[in-house]
Amino acid sequence: MGVFQAKKFRTAADAGTFAARYRALMAKHPFLLFGLPFMSIIVAGSFVLTPATAVRYEKHDRRVRQMTREEELGVGKGGRRVNMKDEYYRLAAKDIDDWEQKRVKRLPGEHDGVL
Numbered sequence: 001m002g003v004f005q006a007k008k009f010r011t012a013a014d015a016g017t018f019a020a021r022y023r024a025l026m027a028k029h030p031f032l033l034f035g036l037p038f039m040s041i042i043v044a045g046s047f048v049l050t051p052a053t054a055v056r057y058e059k060h061d062r063r064v065r066q067m068t069r070e071e072e073l074g075v076g077k078g079g080r081r082v083n084m085k086d087e088y089y090r091l092a093a094k095d096i097d098d099w100e101q102k103r104v105k106r107l108p109g110e111h112d113g114v115l
Contacts, residue, residue: 106112
């Protein structure tokens with residue numbers, strides 16, 4: 001019975017190709033030819049994506065900004081004064097047991113949900 005070789009059979013045409021040389025070097029130096037390029041892509045990607053995340057946060061800051069003191073003072077004006085005791089009695093006086101369900105008017109062209 002024949003003994004199988006530990007190495008795979010490679011033809012003479014395969015020996016001179018880039019893939020064959022890369023495969024041989026990969027077996028000798030796996031980190032240098034696989035790990036180092038992989039890690040450098042990860043680090044470079046971090047630097048490339050930093051401006052993209054900065055744009056995201058700048059957009060958020062434009063939408064949500066800090067109010068000036070004059071704007072702060074003007075926010076609460078114009079609303080009615082609320083007294084908790086009056087609100088309690090106003091809600092207690094309502095009859096919550098006698099109600100009727102009404103359909104909401106739909107916009108023109110909107111599906112009304114009735115089958």
